[in-house]
Amino acid sequence: MSAPTTKKPTVTEREARQVAEAAREQDWRKPSFAKELFLGRFRLDLIHPHPLPADEDVRRGEEFLARLHEFCETSIDSARIEREARIPDEVVAGLKEIGALGMKIDTKYGGLGLTQVYYNRALSLAGSANPAVGALLSAHQSIGVPQPLKIFGTQEQKDAFLPRCARTDISAFLLTEPDVGSDPARLATTAVRDGDDYVLDGVKLWTTNGVVADLLVVMARVPKSPEGKGGITAFVVEADSPGITVEHRNAFMGLRGIENGVTRFHQVRVPAANRIGPEGAGLKIALTTLNTGRLSLPAMCVGAGKWCLKIAREWSAVREQWGKPVALHEAVGSKISFIAATTFAMEAVVDLSSQMADENRNDIRIEAALAKLYGSEMGCLMADELVQIRGGRGFETAESLAARGERAVPAEQLLRDLRINRIFEGSTEIMHLLIAREAVDAHLSVAGDLIDPDKSLQDKARAGANAGVFYAKWLPKLVAGPGQVPTSYGDFKHGVDLSPHLRYVERHSRKLARSTFYAMSRWQGRMETKQGFLGRIVDIGAELFAMSAACVRAELLRRQGDHGREAYQLADAFCRQSRIRVDELFGRLWSNTDDLDRKVVKGVLGGSYEWLERGIVDPSDDGPWIADATPGPSRQENVRRPFG
Numbered sequence: 001m002s003a004p005t006t007k008k009p010t011v012t013e014r015e016a017r018q019v020a021e022a023a024r025e026q027d028w029r030k031p032s033f034a035k036e037l038f039l040g041r042f043r044l045d046l047i048h049p050h051p052l053p054a055d056e057d058v059r060r061g062e063e064f065l066a067r068l069h070e071f072c073e074t075s076i077d078s079a080r081i082e083r084e085a086r087i088p089d090e091v092v093a094g095l096k097e098i099g100a101l102g103m104k105i106d107t108k109y110g111g112l113g114l115t116q117v118y119y120n121r122a123l124s125l126a127g128s129a130n131p132a133v134g135a136l137l138s139a140h141q142s143i144g145v146p147q148p149l150k151i152f153g154t155q156e157q158k159d160a161f162l163p164r165c166a167r168t169d170i171s172a173f174l175l176t177e178p179d180v181g182s183d184p185a186r187l188a189t190t191a192v193r194d195g196d197d198y199v200l201d202g203v204k205l206w207t208t209n210g211v212v213a214d215l216l217v218v219m220a221r222v223p224k225s226p227e228g229k230g231g232i233t234a235f236v237v238e239a240d241s242p243g244i245t246v247e248h249r250n251a252f253m254g255l256r257g258i259e260n261g262v263t264r265f266h267q268v269r270v271p272a273a274n275r276i277g278p279e280g281a282g283l284k285i286a287l288t289t290l291n292t293g294r295l296s297l298p299a300m301c302v303g304a305g306k307w308c309l310k311i312a313r314e315w316s317a318v319r320e321q322w323g324k325p326v327a328l329h330e331a332v333g334s335k336i337s338f339i340a341a342t343t344f345a346m347e348a349v350v351d352l353s354s355q356m357a358d359e360n361r362n363d364i365r366i367e368a369a370l371a372k373l374y375g376s377e378m379g380c381l382m383a384d385e386l387v388q389i390r391g392g393r394g395f396e397t398a399e400s401l402a403a404r405g406e407r408a409v410p411a412e413q414l415l416r417d418l419r420i421n422r423i424f425e426g427s428t429e430i431m432h433l434l435i436a437r438e439a440v441d442a443h444l445s446v447a448g449d450l451i452d453p454d455k456s457l458q459d460k461a462r463a464g465a466n467a468g469v470f471y472a473k474w475l476p477k478l479v480a481g482p483g484q485v486p487t488s489y490g491d492f493k494h495g496v497d498l499s500p501h502l503r504y505v506e507r508h509s510r511k512l513a514r515s516t517f518y519a520m521s522r523w524q525g526r527m528e529t530k531q532g533f534l535g536r537i538v539d540i541g542a543e544l545f546a547m548s549a550a551c552v553r554a555e556l557l558r559r560q561g562d563h564g565r566e567a568y569q570l571a572d573a574f575c576r577q578s579r580i581r582v583d584e585l586f587g588r589l590w591s592n593t594d595d596l597d598r599k600v601v602k603g604v605l606g607g608s609y610e611w612l613e614r615g616i617v618d619p620s621d622d623g624p625w626i627a628d629a630t631p632g633p634s635r636q637e638n639v640r641r642p643f644g
Helices: 013-023 033-038 055-075 078-084 089-097 116-129 131-143 146-152 155-167 282-293 296-318 330-359 365-390 398-403 411-422 428-439 441-451 457-478 499-529 531-560 564-590 594-605
Strands: 171-174 190-194 197-208 215-222 231-238 244-249 260-271
Touching (some): 033 428, 033 499, 033 531, 055 089, 055 116, 078 398, 089 131, 116 296, 131 282, 131 296, 146 231, 146 282, 197 215, 215 260, 231 260, 282 330, 282 365, 296 365, 330 365, 365 428, 428 441, 441 499, 457 499, 499 564, 531 564, 531 594
Parallel strands (some): 190 215
Antiparallel strands (some): 197 260, 244 260
């Protein structure tokens, strides 16, 4: 067995992109509403009528939600978790008792076998009780051991680990390293084959659940060998294995109860039988797992939105200024309307995406990514608006409010807790790039070689011919469509008329596709550097998707006789608010400060504006920006703390 390397992998920008590209699912075997939307094709038939869960799934899901609701009300003390910065052992024991660890695990392994719809509703409920509890359950089941084994595990692995995950064992997912974030090509943790084992060496950072976990999914780089292709590979690792040290439990501005740490691996032996999938498949496994796993974050943002609406309603009705409740002042009322309409739309997006995932008839990789992106951004905005509505009381802690005799409303805590969602499981900036790559996949498939500087003239000529055929058929379809016919989508008119919004989505879907095509024609190979433009393209797509989901959900509720009139009102309000944002984003596609911003950034990095920093003191210390992660034995105390 060769010794572990102490040199970090050095990769070029192109090599890093190649690693990311190799991990993508290359094919589209099933239709995708969002992918079609970016191509200028508004396929309402893919989401309307709104798909519904089976009766048995509803019965089982509602029964569990009732048990979980009672548990959250009687057994979770959110103030205590915030105060002590940890989830009490008895809370975790109670979650295990009601089966919350196995919500997504098949009943034959001892789990509850809930659908994605009800799993997400459960996370929304648990996260409203305390976001750290939601994070514990989500990290365990959405990205921890159960999900990758469900999709990629062998039968032996499922038999060995899933019963444990369903009832007793907490799992964690370890990918990030001190010097490796969203660029996994530079992954430094190694796994070297030695007989029937692999030997792991390296350091992992931000290991959600890692401090308390019993089982770990670890991503490590396997060197090439005559026996295997090597590459980034996934392993199930027992957390109490010799050589594993949890060196630090991290503390954050929010989610104070989260068990997130730094884990060191030194000569940790892992049976080859614990490898998930073949060597080199680790990133593909991670990305595929996240296709539905990402839905857990927006699900919890939905719960946060519902709570924001409840507090805003109750507070704004009793707080008076200038002779009337603050809710009746337009400046505050507009914020309440935004919270109500956006919560409705977010729930529509999550439920629709989840039901499509359950039915497995659509490819939802873009829908799930859009849900995560949109939910995390809008969740933070709603929490910020609630703090503003509450005024000084919004900035005051719940503990302080209670101490002076007022209702302990943790609005500032929610704002802190939600902030991480814009970073978790793909930051907003990375999500923009990931979604943009999928959105332009059709273009790159037919014209990619045209803008690839490494391709030969023969390859470019062939690509040009293929592109000509594709665009000759595609471009004319972007000129006109149902969105220009006044009677289109007339079945969405019941008191409130939602059909104009769907016509707007159809027209602007085509406009979005035309804008993307023009940008590719203009910038060609430099398109990938236009991250500001790509981000706005994705944000437009997210708004159009949310508008579509909101209208379809309103019609579903109307047909079911479940607050249909009110749902139509909320969908109408959301679409009107969303259309303003879309129009602004389209304007900013071509009228922006992107070029000037790049010049300023170069000046900042070059020191041209250091004079602007004068007149302050820097309270931070002079330690290294990135901690040393050189492989080797740990010199620190093991702070691992499995739940009793």
